[in-house]
Amino acid sequence: MSYVEARPLGARARRRRILRRRFLRRPAAVASLLIVVGAILAAVFAKWVAPYPPEETDFEALLASPSREHLLGTDDLGRDTLSRIIWGARASIQAGFLATVLAMVVAVPIGLIGGYYRGWLDTVIARVTDVLLAFPFLILAVGLAAILGPSLLNATLALGIAAIPPLIRIARGETLALREEDYVRAAVANGANDAVIIGRHILPNMTSTLLVQATLTIPAAIIGEAVLSFLGLGVQPPTPSWGVMLNAAQPYLNDAPSLAVYPGLAIVIVALAFNLLGDGLRDVLDPKTER
Amino acid sequence: MTETLLEVQDLSVRFDTDDGAVHAVDRMSLTLEPRQVLGIVGESGCGKSVTALSILGLLPKTATVTGSVSFDGTELLGASRSHLRKVRGRQISFVFQEPMTSLNPVFRIGRQIDEVVREHMDVSKRGARARTLELLDLVHIPDPSRRVDEYPHQLSGGMRQRVMIAMALACDPKILIADEPTTALDVTIQAGILDLLREVRERLGTAIVLITHNLGVVADLADRVVVMYAGRKAEEAPVHELFAHPQHPYTIGLLGAVPRAGAARNGRLQEIPGRVPSLAEPPGHCAFADRCPRADEQSWSEVPELREVRHDHAVACFHPGER
Numbered sequence: 001m002s003y004v005e006a007r008p009l010g011a012r013a014r015r016r017r018i019l020r021r022r023f024l025r026r027p028a029a030v031a032s033l034l035i036v037v038g039a040i041l042a043a044v045f046a047k048w049v050a051p052y053p054p055e056e057t058d059f060e061a062l063l064a065s066p067s068r069e070h071l072l073g074t075d076d077l078g079r080d081t082l083s084r085i086i087w088g089a090r091a092s093i094q095a096g097f098l099a100t101v102l103a104m105v106v107a108v109p110i111g112l113i114g115g116y117y118r119g120w121l122d123t124v125i126a127r128v129t130d131v132l133l134a135f136p137f138l139i140l141a142v143g144l145a146a147i148l149g150p151s152l153l154n155a156t157l158a159l160g161i162a163a164i165p166p167l168i169r170i171a172r173g174e175t176l177a178l179r180e181e182d183y184v185r186a187a188v189a190n191g192a193n194d195a196v197i198i199g200r201h202i203l204p205n206m207t208s209t210l211l212v213q214a215t216l217t218i219p220a221a222i223i224g225e226a227v228l229s230f231l232g233l234g235v236q237p238p239t240p241s242w243g244v245m246l247n248a249a250q251p252y253l254n255d256a257p258s259l260a261v262y263p264g265l266a267i268v269i270v271a272l273a274f275n276l277l278g279d280g281l282r283d284v285l286d287p288k289t290e291r
Numbered sequence: 292m293t294e295t296l297l298e299v300q301d302l303s304v305r306f307d308t309d310d311g312a313v314h315a316v317d318r319m320s321l322t323l324e325p326r327q328v329l330g331i332v333g334e335s336g337c338g339k340s341v342t343a344l345s346i347l348g349l350l351p352k353t354a355t356v357t358g359s360v361s362f363d364g365t366e367l368l369g370a371s372r373s374h375l376r377k378v379r380g381r382q383i384s385f386v387f388q389e390p391m392t393s394l395n396p397v398f399r400i401g402r403q404i405d406e407v408v409r410e411h412m413d414v415s416k417r418g419a420r421a422r423t424l425e426l427l428d429l430v431h432i433p434d435p436s437r438r439v440d441e442y443p444h445q446l447s448g449g450m451r452q453r454v455m456i457a458m459a460l461a462c463d464p465k466i467l468i469a470d471e472p473t474t475a476l477d478v479t480i481q482a483g484i485l486d487l488l489r490e491v492r493e494r495l496g497t498a499i500v501l502i503t504h505n506l507g508v509v510a511d512l513a514d515r516v517v518v519m520y521a522g523r524k525a526e527e528a529p530v531h532e533l534f535a536h537p538q539h540p541y542t543i544g545l546l547g548a549v550p551r552a553g554a555a556r557n558g559r560l561q562e563i564p565g566r567v568p569s570l571a572e573p574p575g576h577c578a579f580a581d582r583c584p585r586a587d588e589q590s591w592s593e594v595p596e597l598r599e600v601r602h603d604h605a606v607a608c609f610h611p612g613e614r
Contacts, residue, residue, distance in 0.1 A: 015442070182392040189349055189387070190407050190458060191380030200406065204397045 022284045029280020035273035043089035052080040054087035054240045063256045072262050075245075076252060081259065084240040085266050091234070091241035092270065095156045095225035096218040102160030103167050103217060104210065111171025112198055116179055125168065132165040141224050145233040152225075152241075155234035159221045170213055174206040181205075208285040215278030219271035226267050242267050296498055297323040297346070297383075297466060302358035302368075304341050304350065304522075313570050315341045317522045318358070323466065328492060328499045330513030330530070332506060332545070334567050338522040339502045343468050347383060348375045363465070381411045384459035388471035390452035394443035400454050401439030407461045426457040429494075430487055449480035456487060460495065467491065468500040473508060485511055506549050510534060518542050521568050521578035524597060528604040538600055538611035540583050577609070585610040 023029060042049050051071070052058075058070070058078040066073045072081040114125035132140070144158035178184060184201050192201075228234035229243025237244050242263040249259035304316040316338040323329050331339045345356050346367065360367040367378065379385075387393050395403055404423040408414060414422065420439075427435035430453040443451060452472060459467055469488065473481035489512055491497050501513055509516050509530065516533045518526040518541065526539040537543045547561035565582035568574065577595050580586040589609050597607045 182387060182389045183395045185349075186385065186387055186393045186455065186458075187395075189347060189379055189385035190410075190461075191376045191378070192407075192410060193376060196406070196410065200398075201395050205395070207397075 019284055023280060026280045026283065028276050029284075032273040032276040032280065035269060036277055039089055039270050039273070040093055042086050043093040046087045046090055050080075050083035050086040052083040054084050055079065055238050056083075063252065063259075066258070073256070073258050075248065075256075075259055081245075081262055084245060085242070085263055088240040088242045088245060088263065089266070089270070091152055091229065091239070092222045092225055092267070095152065095159060095234075096222040096274075098156045099159035099163060099221040099224070100214050100217045102157070103163035104214065106160075107164045107167030108171045108203075108210065111168045111173075112175050112202060114168070115172040115175025116194070116198055116202065122172070126172065129165045129168045129172075133169065137162050137166075137220060138224060138227055141228065142231065142233065145228050150233050150236060152235045152239075155225055155228040156221075158228070158233075159224045162224070163217050163221060167210075167213065167217070170209065171206065174209055175202055178202045178205050208281075212278050212282040212285065215274055215281060219274035222274070223267060223271050294325065295322050296325050296327075296363065297321070297500075298359075298361045299342070299346065300359040300361075302342065302345060302356070302360065304338070304345050305355045306353050307355065308353065315354075315522055315570055316345070319519075319522075319524055321517060323498050323500060325465070325498055326492060326496050327515060328488075328501055328513045330509035330516045331500065331502045331519060332504065332509055332516060333519035333525075334504060336567055336570075337519045338570075339519050340470050342519075343385075343470055343500060343502055346468070347379050347385070349379075349385075380407060380459075380464070381462045382464055383466040383468060384462075384464040386452070386455050386459050386467065386469040386472050388474050390448050390455055390475060393455050394451055396443055399440050399442055400446070404439075404454070404458050404461060407458050411462045422461070423457075426461060427454070429460065429491075430454070430457045432457070447480075448476050449483060452476060452480075452484055453487065456484075456491070460491065460497070463495065464497060466498045466500065468502070470502045471504070472501070474503070474505070481508070488512060506545055518545070522570055523578065524605075524607060525579070526604075526606045526608075527597075528601075532601070532604050536601060536604070536613055538604065538606040538613065539579075539608045540585050540610075541579050543613070544582075579608075 056079065058074060058080070060078070061067070061070060061074045062078045063076055064070055064074040064078070070080050070082070072085070074080055075084070110125055114122040140162040141158045144161055145155050148154035148158055179202060181201075184197060187197055187201055225234055225241065226243035226246065229241040230247045232247070235241035235244050237248065245263040246260055249256075249263070252259050299319060299321040302316055302319040303314070306313040306315055319338070319342055321329065321342075331342065333339050341350065344350050345354070346360050348367065348370070350356065356368060358368065362378065362383065367375065394400065401420065401423050404426060405416070405419040408419040408422045409416075423439060424435045427438060432438050432450060432453055438446070446454065467488075472488070473484050476484065485508060488499060488501070492499055499512075501509065503509060513530050516528060516530050517524055518533075518539065520541050526533065526537070526542050533542065534546070537546055541563070544561065544563035548563065563582055568578050568581070575594065576592055577583070577586065577590040580590040583590065587610070595607045595609050597605045599605050600611045
């Protein structure tokens with residue numbers, strides 16, 4: 001009897017077990033998690049994982065087809081495509097995570113304060129957010145990146161800032177809903193101060209929403225980084241990035257389409273994996289989809 | 292005359308809504324003595340919860356509160372937020388109606404009680420945990436050392452209400468305000484919670500304001516009863532006096548609507564005809580007039596003031612009497 005043996009486990013361990021079981025029942029989510037973890041590991045350990053340094057040229061094999069030496073072929077300068085994709089994952093993952101962290105760090109406190117204290121400040125926050133939300137994410141990011149100047153750091157900043165408005169709206173909306181919860185009223189009646197209510201009662205109860213939102217913001221930022229680098233607003237050649245590679249592949253689309261196909265596939269697979277992982281997490285963490 | 296712990300005088304609460312003002316409470320006065328259990332009874336929307344919330348300044352900003360609430364000699368109406376925060380939970384604490392949703396779902400119950408303890412008392416982490424276990428034991432939660440590490444969803448409604456009471460008692464408050472503490476629970480669990488409240492009063496000497504629409508609960512626990520109707524006090528008396536000699540036709544109506552075992556002579560429970568009036572504008576006549584069998588011209592032209600008709604028994608009616 002599984003629950004008989006589960007009994008001595010602590011409450012937290014038991015809940016974790018249930019969540020894990022629910023997660024494992026979703027093959028798409030599990031596969032996505034593996035891809036995401038794989039991409040992160042490849043990016044972090046690119047030096048050891050990639051067969052060649054990203055800028056090493058092999059003049060014996062220019063625009064080569066896949067072979068045993070170059071599993072995904074080489075580009076016009078004889079650089080190994082697989083190695084460049086692995087090194088390029090660094091820019092993507094870095095931009096994806098840092099932009100999301102930046103957006104969260106800025107947006108969540110603003111949303112909490114606006115939603116909790118209401119008043120004119122909240123009105124200002126909400127209206128400004130609405131105005132910014134009128135601009136599509138990528139347009140905003142491209143505009144900001146153009147202002148900040150081309151570099152990976154600036155591209156990340158631009159993506160992070162562009163991701164702030166929707167996160168403010170989510171954090172504020174959750175706060176508005178949570179502040180009406182009975183346990184918040186009870187905490188107020190028991191003399192809790194605002195910091196305790198916001199920090200202990202409201203923020204922890206929106207973490208699963210924020211986590212799911214993060215898994216949607218990360219792939220958006222990854223694609224955003226590729227777009228910015230493609231446009232020349234992000235990572236600068238010769239540093240590898242999926243967007244840079246796509247850009248460099250343009251003149252050879254007829255002769256060597258694989259130059260564009262592989263980095264494109266990398267973007268699609270990693271972005272899709274983050275999205276599916278987000279879906280999976282939402283289903284698992286949402287108590288309404290029990291079992 | 293014993294000392295007074297809490298004195299509410301001429302408390303009026305008005306809500307300014309988009310559809311005009313709503314007079315939720317009109318010139319309400321209450322006194323609470325130490326160790327006393329005061330029952331406030333009335334239908335939904337009669338202003339009993341609003342009265343209780345206004346004592347601790349827990350109403351939303353749309354409410355305009357006038358009158359006086361004096362606790363232990365200090366005025367609470369218009370007191371600063373920080374002063375109110377010191378009173379809330381420490382001196383006067385609240386137990387709400389909804390035990391199922393009144394606990395934060397993401398933290399273990401032990402931690403939630405610890406936090407209330409540490410918020411108000413200067414104790415170490417370990418000291419707080421010891422106090423928490425003591426409190427859980429006090430409210431008769433079996434096996435407290437295991438339960439402290441459980442999450443709210445692992446507890447039943449009755450257990451959660453016990454946890455809420457434990458939290459409310461964390462700092463030995465002088466007054467416990469229980470707003471429909473048993474309404475969301477089934478009958479056997481209700482009895483357990485009422486026994487617990489009685490025990491709290493006996494053992495800790497906590498005065499209790501018990502808000503309910505259930506006269507049975509009041510009869511069980513309260514020393515003194517205030518009957519509210521349409522934001523006003525309709526009748527007030529010690530519990531035995533009220534049940535033995537109800538004066539206000541509304542109280543009589545309420546008593547007629549209480550199911551009693553063995554009272555099946557005419558089979559049907561008596562209901563009070565009509566509906567609770569809207570509180571938009573004080574009517575300028577007895578608010579109960581349109582539902583009252585005794586209403587006459589005077590009821591329709593004047594507002595009855597509270598007056599003492601028997602010893603320690605006040606009623607706001609032109610035609611009091613048992614019948």
